[in-house]
Amino acid sequence: MRKLILILCSALTVSCSTPARSTEETTEAPKERIVSLNGTLTEILCASGLESSIVGTDVTSAFPESIQKLPKLGHVKSLNAEGIIALSPTMVFGKKDEIKPELEKQLIEAGIKVLLFEQEYSVDGSKRLIKEVCATVNAEESGKKLITKIDEDLKGISSMTHVPRVLFIYARGAGTLMVAGDGTQMQKMISLSGADNAVNGFPDFKPLTPEALLEANPDVILMFESGVESLEGENGIWSIPGMADTKAGKTKQLVVMDGLYVSGFGPRLGQAVTELNKKLISVNQTSN
Amino acid sequence: MRKPTHILLVLAVLLLGSIVASCALGAVKVHPTEFVSILLNKFGWSDYNSFSAQQEAVIWVIRLPRVITSVLSGALLALSGVAIQGLFRNPLADPGIIGISSGAAMVASIAIVISGTFSFLQGTFAGISFLVIAAFAGSLLSAAGVFRIAREKTKTNVSTMLLAGIAINAIAGAVTGILIYISNEQQLRDLTFWTLGSLGGSTWTNAGILLVLLVVTYLVFFRLSKALNAFSLGEQEAQHIGISIESAKNRIIIFSSIAVGATVAFNGIIGFVGLVVPHILRITGSYNHRFLIPAAALGGGLLLSLSDLAARTLVAPAEIPVGIITALAGAPVFLFILLQQKHTFR
Numbered sequence: 251m252r253k254l255i256l257i258l259c260s261a262l263t264v265s266c267s268t269p270a271r272s273t274e275e276t277t278e279a280p281k282e283r284i285v286s287l288n289g290t291l292t293e294i295l296c297a298s299g300l301e302s303s304i305v306g307t308d309v310t311s312a313f314p315e316s317i318q319k320l321p322k323l324g325h326v327k328s329l330n331a332e333g334i335i336a337l338s339p340t341m342v343f344g345k346k347d348e349i350k351p352e353l354e355k356q357l358i359e360a361g362i363k364v365l366l367f368e369q370e371y372s373v374d375g376s377k378r379l380i381k382e383v384c385a386t387v388n389a390e391e392s393g394k395k396l397i398t399k400i401d402e403d404l405k406g407i408s409s410m411t412h413v414p415r416v417l418f419i420y421a422r423g424a425g426t427l428m429v430a431g432d433g434t435q436m437q438k439m440i441s442l443s444g445a446d447n448a449v450n451g452f453p454d455f456k457p458l459t460p461e462a463l464l465e466a467n468p469d470v471i472l473m474f475e476s477g478v479e480s481l482e483g484e485n486g487i488w489s490i491p492g493m494a495d496t497k498a499g500k501t502k503q504l505v506v507m508d509g510l511y512v513s514g515f516g517p518r519l520g521q522a523v524t525e526l527n528k529k530l531i532s533v534n535q536t537s538n
Numbered sequence: 539m540r541k542p543t544h545i546l547l548v549l550a551v552l553l554l555g556s557i558v559a560s561c562a563l564g565a566v567k568v569h570p571t572e573f574v575s576i577l578l579n580k581f582g583w584s585d586y587n588s589f590s591a592q593q594e595a596v597i598w599v600i601r602l603p604r605v606i607t608s609v610l611s612g613a614l615l616a617l618s619g620v621a622i623q624g625l626f627r628n629p630l631a632d633p634g635i636i637g638i639s640s641g642a643a644m645v646a647s648i649a650i651v652i653s654g655t656f657s658f659l660q661g662t663f664a665g666i667s668f669l670v671i672a673a674f675a676g677s678l679l680s681a682a683g684v685f686r687i688a689r690e691k692t693k694t695n696v697s698t699m700l701l702a703g704i705a706i707n708a709i710a711g712a713v714t715g716i717l718i719y720i721s722n723e724q725q726l727r728d729l730t731f732w733t734l735g736s737l738g739g740s741t742w743t744n745a746g747i748l749l750v751l752l753v754v755t756y757l758v759f760f761r762l763s764k765a766l767n768a769f770s771l772g773e774q775e776a777q778h779i780g781i782s783i784e785s786a787k788n789r790i791i792i793f794s795s796i797a798v799g800a801t802v803a804f805n806g807i808i809g810f811v812g813l814v815v816p817h818i819l820r821i822t823g824s825y826n827h828r829f830l831i832p833a834a835a836l837g838g839g840l841l842l843s844l845s846d847l848a849a850r851t852l853v854a855p856a857e858i859p860v861g862i863i864t865a866l867a868g869a870p871v872f873l874f875i876l877l878q879q880k881h882t883f884r
Contacts, residue, residue: 333565335600336564336854360595455722
């Protein structure tokens, strides 16, 4: 008898819980609930019309502006698996080299689809990433549009008569100044925009020293908006030791752009390259 | 002995409360009845299920192993803290002083920085990631180095050991510095968060290994409590009482190194637990290691489980590195005790 009651009870709960579930889901328009753990991936997802499906992001997801009001899960290297699961996502997007294997395992065991992507920092790499991301969310059509947009935007580049040597400085306060070497997003952006990177011969980033700065002797300094802020404005840049004796320092040639925009290699790549190209041309003209 | 048993009882109750709270609270809401039915289901005692698969995964895959790991790690750190402070007769000593944490940090940073070049290093061995194995090897290596330097024929010179620890710490710090210098942005982030500690990667495998370690370490240290009490009189005096001081020293150093090495390897560096828990316990006025050792195991588990609860719930759905919490909670208590003692000395 007791067994029968138990069976009845469980049958009841099952039959009750299933329809309750589905109504809960239908009240929300989008089917998927997405957590995106990379700024560029968030941009791609939003640009292909999935912004309303996104329920949470990491700290680097700063564009579009409207995404900022969603729950922030913190830095990709110190994520809380339970915090992600609490947003009850169906899919989690991230970059292969950023997501820790333990986290991936925990999410998969909670029944969440984890989609990890590799990104190559080039025009083709961006297009491939857009294609791959859009394929996972059945948004191939919007993906194609985004890719054509990049190509169209890139047509806006004008060639430069005098090719400037550009030095990108990654700043996090006056104590931490780094310059971008081979293989970095910024080196790729500089060459895509038709200019030369003022430093080369080393991979990744290197701390900036006054001697190296003089040796590089750049025509133009390129920085992120956040970097300029960390130096408390433009004056902070010109007072970097050694800067005053470089060509850029003497003529105060500076280009400032948003970090995610200019280094994200996402759907705004073509736009960012063209804008950088325009800005470099205009400062180049004033200096010559 | 009446008072110490009371304190142990209070600590045990507090620890139990902290475990219950840690299991109950988190970013994902799980009702106590759901929690119980998940457990009953897991042990096959009931097939009544009123919870979602997601809740089951959160409790069974993430929260429970994490809570258990926090209790075990805290207990191991505090136990080693008591034993090392007793051995060095120095309340400022903590397991870090013989190079255990810095050695682990050095090898972990090597592993993080070169794993980009040698991708096989990102893999796992018998379910444990290479980083964990490397960090554990590093902690044992540097502790063994310090131990070897302080060894004189059949004796271990404790003051040489302190100084050797400082030197090894400096070397390990410098090597870590070089790796920070050559690391890229990603690796630097990995390194930084590693040195701030996190229990986010806890698994049942980790918890199982730590449980075995805790049982062994506890038994070894508890049997040494008489020796540790004798040490407080001085090495010579301890020997006169009839304590085999050399074997006691060896056991304390070897078992603390393994215990702390394993917790650091699994969780990164979690500071202050090993230093502050013994201090708090000594406020009770009892310096007897028969009390201090079980109390440290309970108190360490309590401190770390509460700290981790704070780490993962204060800014949910994000998380604060737990090392920051233990330092924030531990350091003021430490200062308070120092000030109190200053008054009593007068």
